[in-house]
Amino acid sequence: MCKVPSRVDGRFRLGDPLGSGTYGVVYRARNIINDTDLAVKLEPLTNNSSSLEHEYHILKQLESGVGIPHVIWFGREATYHALALDLLGPSLHELFLTHNQKFELHTVINLGDQLLSSLEYIHSCNYVHDNIKPHNVLVGCGALEQTAFIIDFGIARECLTGTPVFASINSHLGVVPARHDDLESLVYMLIYFLCGSLPWLPKGRKKLSSSCILVRKVDTTIQVLCHGIPSEVATMLIYARSLAFSEDPDYDYLQSLLNNIHATLLPSATCSLDLSHLRDLIMHS
Numbered sequence: 001m002c003k004v005p006s007r008v009d010g011r012f013r014l015g016d017p018l019g020s021g022t023y024g025v026v027y028r029a030r031n032i033i034n035d036t037d038l039a040v041k042l043e044p045l046t047n048n049s050s051s052l053e054h055e056y057h058i059l060k061q062l063e064s065g066v067g068i069p070h071v072i073w074f075g076r077e078a079t080y081h082a083l084a085l086d087l088l089g090p091s092l093h094e095l096f097l098t099h100n101q102k103f104e105l106h107t108v109i110n111l112g113d114q115l116l117s118s119l120e121y122i123h124s125c126n127y128v129h130d131n132i133k134p135h136n137v138l139v140g141c142g143a144l145e146q147t148a149f150i151i152d153f154g155i156a157r158e159c160l161t162g163t164p165v166f167a168s169i170n171s172h173l174g175v176v177p178a179r180h181d182d183l184e185s186l187v188y189m190l191i192y193f194l195c196g197s198l199p200w201l202p203k204g205r206k207k208l209s210s211s212c213i214l215v216r217k218v219d220t221t222i223q224v225l226c227h228g229i230p231s232e233v234a235t236m237l238i239y240a241r242s243l244a245f246s247e248d249p250d251y252d253y254l255q256s257l258l259n260n261i262h263a264t265l266l267p268s269a270t271c272s273l274d275l276s277h278l279r280d281l282i283m284h285s
């Protein structure tokens with residue numbers, strides 16, 4: 001790989017890597033003009049079409065949505081495409097591991113509520129995310145620490161499917177993903193946060209193929225999957241799976257199911273994500 005530039009666009013000084021994915025590495029950076037922190041995602045230039053440029057165009061179109069990362073700049077630096085974004089905090093995956101793989105019910109309801117609204121917005125702009133999973137939801141920083149942000153819009157929805165563990169059954173079968181597939185993935189994620197695992201999740205370090213996960217997923221009844229958690233979650237999954245390809249999802253109905261669960265909580269249960277203490281643990285480790 002070519003040498004990573006120390007600065008991007010003359011003003012963003014790159015620091016440590018924050019994470020990496022299939023397409024590139026994301027660095028913490030400092031804007032030396034206005035002294036603010038940000039994140040810069042670098043993707044090596046190749047002859048292939050740029051996934052980062054694709055992501056940039058989608059983010060620009062989704063720009064004003066709540067829970068959508070804000071783009072600061074996109075361009076080329078040396079032999080890289082670079083996307084500068086507002087700096088966000090840890091992912092739900094990291095926070096979940098820090099919290100012994102269990103989130104409180106009110107936290108899960110709050111996440112479900114926020115992510116449902118963000119998905120409704122993304123879908124209203126004619127996009128399907130197609131890779132909803134705990135790694136792709138980050139909490140915000142500072143004043144936005146109670147907001148969940150959906151990241152990673154780099155997957156072209158027509159050609160690739162997302163991560164098998166959270167993928168909808170349609171997505172496994174190679175059906176072009178539709179809005180209800182994002183909703184199905186969201187419900188799997190909520191179940192995962194409430195139960196600490198999913199029946200098709202491989203144990204330990206073992207890796208399962210997408211086809212194995214699909215077989216296990218299809219073989220798991222909703223009753224078994226949703227055992228011990230509020231019945232509204234099962235209703236959400238039945239509803240998401242029942243939607244036809246081009247059918248408009250009734251987001252209000254799904255929201256009302258989450259509200260029903262919320263109504264059963266003690267008044268002392270906060271309406272916030274309540275993840276700041278975990279965030280601090282990660283930041284200081």
Ligand SMILES: Nc1ncnc2c1ncn2[C@@H]1O[C@H](COP(=O)(O)OP(=O)(O)OP(=O)(O)O)[C@@H](O)[C@H]1O
Binds near residue numbers: 018
């Ligand atoms: N704005 C941000 N602020 C802080 N960290 C970020 C930000 N964007 C991404 N990251 C970190 O970088 C990691 C990789 O980012 P991202 O998922 O966008 O890359 P990718 O190459 O598209 O990944 P994938 O292989 O999942 O498609 C994330 O898991 C996250 O830890």
